[in-house]
Amino acid sequence: MNRGNYAAERIAYITRVQSFSACHRLHSKLLSDEENKKIYEKCNNPNGHGHNYKVEVTVRGKINPITGMVMNFSDVQHHIEETVMKSLDHKNLDLDVSYFADIVSTSENLAVYVWDNISKRLPPDTLHEVKVYETEKSTVVYRGE
Numbered sequence: 001m002n003r004g005n006y007a008a009e010r011i012a013y014i015t016r017v018q019s020f021s022a023c024h025r026l027h028s029k030l031l032s033d034e035e036n037k038k039i040y041e042k043c044n045n046p047n048g049h050g051h052n053y054k055v056e057v058t059v060r061g062k063i064n065p066i067t068g069m070v071m072n073f074s075d076v077q078h079h080i081e082e083t084v085m086k087s088l089d090h091k092n093l094d095l096d097v098s099y100f101a102d103i104v105s106t107s108e109n110l111a112v113y114v115w116d117n118i119s120k121r122l123p124p125d126t127l128h129e130v131k132v133y134e135t136e137k138s139t140v141v142y143r144g145e
Contacts, residue, residue: 010063013128015056016076020089023050024105048092051134055084055114060128071126083117107134111142
């Protein structure tokens with residue numbers, strides 16, 4: 001059986017994209033109300049505000065010479081569904097997600113949350129990057145560092 005030219009290992013990056021909606025309030029318990037207002041401005045609104053977030057999860061790995069895949073996209077989608085959608089979609093991040101009880105729900109911390117939770121489900125050392133779009137113009141990239 002001819003399996004192609006796989007004498008050298010081929011590494012590829014696959015990315016799955018998912019959107020979800022959530023609300024939050026940027027407010028640090030370590031700062032005064034005045035400091036919070038100054039730093040977070042309109043995002044410190046006491047009633048919160050919402051976003052239509054987009055999350056990209058990128059997995060890195062060897063292309064399997066038999067299947068031709070690093071990982072099945074549907075497997076990545078399932079992991080995102082379990083770790084992102086069930087816990088974050090249509091939630092108040094500050095009130096509904098215990099992780100954010102004492103951590104400010106910035107996009108940076110949201111990317112860390114996604115990384116920490118999805119990396120537990122993926123094969124070791126395969127998660128390459130989590131990218132969170134808070135808006136079309138505001139993006140955070142986290143690579144586990």
